[in-house]
Amino acid sequence: xxxxxxxxxxxxxxxxxxxxxxxxxxxxxxxxxxxxxxxxxxxxxxxxxxxxxxxxxxxxxxxxxxxxxxxxxxxxxxxxxxxxxxxxxxxxxxxxxxxxxxxxxxxxxxxxxxxxxxxxxxxxxxxxxxxxxxxxxxxxxxxxxxxxxxxxxxxxxxxxxxxxxxxxxxxxxxxxxxxxxxxxxxxxxxxxxxxxxxxxxxxxxxxxxxxxxxxxxxxxxxxxxxxxxxxxxxxxxxxxxxxxxxxxxxxxxxxxxxxxxxxxxxxxxxxxxxxxxxxxxxxxxxxxxxxxxxxxxxxxxxxxxxxxxxxxxxxxxxxxxxxxxxxxxxxxxxxxxxxxxxxxxxxxxxxxxxxxxxxxxxxxxxxxxxxxxxxxxxxxxxxxxxxxxxxxxxxxxxxxxxxxxxxxxxxxxxxxxxxxxxxxxxxxxxxxx
Amino acid sequence: xxxxxxxxxxxxxxxxxxxxxxxxxxxxxxxxxxxxxxxxxxxxxxxxxxxxxxxxxxxxxxxxxxxxxxxxxxxxxxxxxxxxxxxxxxxxxxxxxxxxxxxxxxxxxxxxxxxxxxxxxxxxxxxxxxxxxxxxxxxxxxxxxxxxxxxxxxxxxxxxxx
Numbered sequence: 001x002x003x004x005x006x007x008x009x010x011x012x013x014x015x016x017x018x019x020x021x022x023x024x025x026x027x028x029x030x031x032x033x034x035x036x037x038x039x040x041x042x043x044x045x046x047x048x049x050x051x052x053x054x055x056x057x058x059x060x061x062x063x064x065x066x067x068x069x070x071x072x073x074x075x076x077x078x079x080x081x082x083x084x085x086x087x088x089x090x091x092x093x094x095x096x097x098x099x100x101x102x103x104x105x106x107x108x109x110x111x112x113x114x115x116x117x118x119x120x121x122x123x124x125x126x127x128x129x130x131x132x133x134x135x136x137x138x139x140x141x142x143x144x145x146x147x148x149x150x151x152x153x154x155x156x157x158x159x160x161x162x163x164x165x166x167x168x169x170x171x172x173x174x175x176x177x178x179x180x181x182x183x184x185x186x187x188x189x190x191x192x193x194x195x196x197x198x199x200x201x202x203x204x205x206x207x208x209x210x211x212x213x214x215x216x217x218x219x220x221x222x223x224x225x226x227x228x229x230x231x232x233x234x235x236x237x238x239x240x241x242x243x244x245x246x247x248x249x250x251x252x253x254x255x256x257x258x259x260x261x262x263x264x265x266x267x268x269x270x271x272x273x274x275x276x277x278x279x280x281x282x283x284x285x286x287x288x289x290x291x292x293x294x295x296x297x298x299x300x301x302x303x304x305x306x307x308x309x310x311x312x313x314x315x316x317x318x319x320x321x322x323x324x325x326x327x328x329x330x331x332x333x334x335x336x337x338x339x340x341x342x343x344x345x346x347x348x349x350x351x352x353x354x355x356x357x358x359x360x361x362x363x364x365x366x367x368x369x370x371x372x373x374x375x376x377x378x379x380x381x382x383x384x385x386x387x388x389x390x391x392x393x394x395x396x397x398x399x400x401x402x403x404x405x406x407x408x409x410x411x412x413x414x415x416x417x418x419x420x421x422x423x424x425x426x427x428x429x430x431x432x433x
Numbered sequence: 434x435x436x437x438x439x440x441x442x443x444x445x446x447x448x449x450x451x452x453x454x455x456x457x458x459x460x461x462x463x464x465x466x467x468x469x470x471x472x473x474x475x476x477x478x479x480x481x482x483x484x485x486x487x488x489x490x491x492x493x494x495x496x497x498x499x500x501x502x503x504x505x506x507x508x509x510x511x512x513x514x515x516x517x518x519x520x521x522x523x524x525x526x527x528x529x530x531x532x533x534x535x536x537x538x539x540x541x542x543x544x545x546x547x548x549x550x551x552x553x554x555x556x557x558x559x560x561x562x563x564x565x566x567x568x569x570x571x572x573x574x575x576x577x578x579x580x581x582x583x584x585x586x587x588x589x590x591x592x593x594x595x
Contacts, residue, residue, distance in 0.1 A: 284563060375562035377531040386527075398561035422531045426516050429535055429593045 007066040011109045014128040015058030020103060027052060027399050067126060072144060074114065088124040090145040092116045094260050094284055095241075098134050098253040104166060105251065110134040114141070115284075142240045142255060163238035163260060166316060169306050171232065177279075177307035178226055180271045187219045230306035237319060256302065260284055262373045262399035264304075264320050266313055269363040280305035280313050282320065283399030301401045321368045325349030326358045334388050335408045348417075349404040353428060355395055355421060357404045367404040371421065372428040373397050379418050381411075446510040446521075452551045453571025457502040460474030460547070511569050513583070516591065518558060520567045533568045535591035536560045540584050542577050554582050 016023050033047060065078040074088040096226045104110060109128035116123075129137065144312045183362045190212070198205035209216075233246035237396040241257040242356040263283040272278060281301040305316055317324060328347035336343045355374075358366045379393040385391060391414035406417055449575040476484025501524075510521045515534040537558055544554040548570075554577035558567040572580065 233540070375536045375560040376533070376565035378564070378566070379529040379531075381527045383525050394564065396560070396562035396564040400563065403564075416530065418529070422517060422533070426533060429533065429591075432593060 007068045010062060010065055010067070010126065010136040011128050011130050012062060013107045013109060015062050015100070017104045017107055017109055017128050019054075019058070020101070026054070054116050069141075069144070072147075074141065076124060076126070083246070086124060088113075088114060088116075090141060093141075093257070094144050095257060096141055096145075098138060098140050098251075098254050100131070100247070100251040102249045104128055105249075108356065112138060112141075138241075138255070142257070145257070146240065163236040163243060165234055165236045166319070167305060167308065168232060168234040169230065169308070173307055174227065174230055174233075175275060177272065178223060181226075181269060182227075183219065183222050183226065185271075187216075189224050190216055192217060208294065230303060233303065233306055235304055235316065242304070242320075244304065254302065256282065256284065259368070261320055262397040262400035263367055263369045263404060265301075265365055265367040265402045266317075267363060267365050273305070273364065276309055277307050278305075278310055279303065279307055280315050280316055281402070283397070283402040285398040300341060317368070321354055321370060323351050325351050325353045328356060328358055331408050332390075332410055335390065338384055338388055338408060339389065344409065346407050348409070350417075350424075354423060355404065356404075357395070357406050359405065359407055367394050367402050369397055369402070369404045370428075371425045372432050373399075375423070377418055377425075379414055379420055391415070393421070395421070434493045446508050446512050447576075449506065449569065449571035450553060450573045450574075450576070453553055454503060456547060456551050456553065456571070458499060458507060461495060461498045461502055465498070468495075471523065506571075509569070509571075513580075518567060518584070520569060523566075528566075530567050532560060532565055533560055533591070533593075534584065535586040535593040536562075536565075537584060537588040537592075540581050540588075541573060542581050544574075553577075556584075558584060 016105065019026075024257065029047065030051065032315040033400045058293075059079060061078070062367060063082055064083075066075070067074065067076045069075075070087075072090050074090060076088070077084040078084050078086075094115045099111045099113060100109075101111075107128075110130050110131045111125060111127040112129060112134055113126075114124040125278065126137075139251070179188065194205065194209060194212075194216075197208055228248045228250065229252075230246055231248035233244065236243040236245070238255075238283060241255045241260075244252075244254045244256070246252060251338070261282050262285055265281050265283070266278050266369060268278045281303050283301055304320075326349075328349035342359060345358055345360045345364050348355070350356065350371075353372065354368055354370050356366060358364060374395055375398055376396045378396065379391055380394065382392040388406045389411045391411050393406040394412050395406070397404070406414065409417065446564050448468070452478055469488065472487035474484075474485055478484075494521045505522075508522055508524050508527065508573060512519045516535070517531050520528075520530045520532070538561055539559050541557050541559070542554050543557070548554060552574045553571045554574050555567075555568065555570040556572055557579050560567075569580075
């Protein structure tokens with residue numbers, strides 16, 4: 001890396017990779033017309049002109065895009081007509097990810113993505129950098145971010161920080177778990193149905209297959225995406241946070257900085273429970289989606305453990321929420337009248353720093369929220385609950401996907417929980433300040 | 434008041450301005466009046482039986498709506514405690530929100546045309562959680578401004594990071 005303060009450009013190949021599918025399309029078109037040989041000369045002229053314009057535009061966009069590290073900020077400038085200058089305070093970063101879609105891997109480049117916690121989901125993207133630069137740059141940015149947060153001038157530490165791998169998911173188990181998950185089962189049911197129809201009346205099968213092509217395709221993409229994202233997902237612990245690496249075609253590497261986890265949840269679908277499997281997900285602040293990101297990134301949660309035994313999940317939880325309640329108390333029996341399906345699952349518990357709730361009808365979802373992260377508390381009582389002297393206490397966090405609710409407790413208990421939790425959360429906030 | 438336990442604590446509960454109730458009642462009355470006129474026209478045009486039963490129905494609905502509106506108004510309440518704001522609302526589904534001042538991201542004060550003509554405003558407190566809901570409608574304009582300033586002040590003093 002050159003000296004820290006100077007303006008730098010992205011990798012020269014980045015416009016091609018940014019083009020993504022369009023690039024692949026254009027390349028195939030060109031190849032095709034080459035193979036077909038000379039046809040009408042006007043045709044190929046138009047094609048060449050289009051390609052030429054695209055190349056020039058790509059080159060110009062590369063030329064005007066520059067970035068530099070300026071003190072505690074990352075600055076990115078881009079655009080010709082609409083000049084955009086982004087100043088991204090490193091102290092606000094929630095996570096820094098390295099993403100490598102298929103095409104980027106072919107060209108040996110990688111994208112660096114910085115996220116903040118704002119609900120508008122501001123994201124700074126450096127797309128693309130040479131692959132070998134990305135990792136050291138991320139380490140440096142994280143070090144700077146850490147330094148900026150502690151208000152001390154930390155020199156950029158280049159040394160790759162040692163990390164300690166906690167888990168890697170075996171491929172066989174991942175495949176099996178997807179096969180018996182909700183999406184997987186749905187896909188299998190559809191395929192079996194089609195085969196049955198084909199066996200019974202081949203003529204009808206064609207019609208049914210063509211009519212249901214779109215849903216089948218979308219379900220299969222869901223299954224594939226899940227497999228692709230979680231393939232060989234490994235979780236490692238490093239001084240700068242938890243590191244997640246995964247991917248079959250598109251590789252991604254994320255770092256979750258310590259203290260940024262808003263909530264954790266463990267999901268146990270019905271069939272997984274029989275095998276003692278569960279899934280562990282972590283919720284971060286802010287919206288995870290932003291313009292121009294690949295579909296693979298449109299997920300609200302970070303999966304820390306796609307599938308694993310309960311013992312393994314407990315081990316990971318120990319790292320993420322060390323002080324968590326060991327025991328949860330069940331709800332009163334009269335809840336059977338109000339939510340018969342949920343009754344067996346409902347429970348909650350707390351320690352001085354963490355609250356845990358369990359709910360779910362068919363699958364069991366357990367959520368842990370560090371009290372330091374509680375944004376607000378709500379006590380809600382519906383008409384039926386009032387009859388049964390029950391109330392629900394919701395624990396709101398800045399995360400978007402994990403919803404912790406202490407459902408259907410005795411009114412007195414709910415009121416006590418509300419007071420206690422708001423007192424404890426206040427104590428935790430004070431400690432953090 | 435029909436609300437239980439928690440509310441009975443030492444906090445001093447404030448409520449929206451009585452003018453909000455007047456406004457809500459007027460809204461109900463305006464809609465009911467329009468419906469009444471329509472029913473009256475039907476009755477006058479000769480279909481007396483249908484028209485009269487419509488009139489009766491509209492009257493009943495209007496009275497029901499009035500009751501709903503006034504119970505809803507009486508259920509709103511808020512209290513400023515040392516570290517957090519409590520907002521109580523809802524009749525059928527009663528909700529009590531506890532929003533710590535330190536978690537406040539921003540406050541917005543809004544007033545629609547009707548609210549403005551009654552010198553009322555709605556104060557809403559936003560946190561980083563989308564689910565938090567601390568909205569107090571129908572505050573006196575001065576009270577809204579006071580609350581906004583006070584919330585901003587304590588929020589600043591107690592601000593905590595994400």
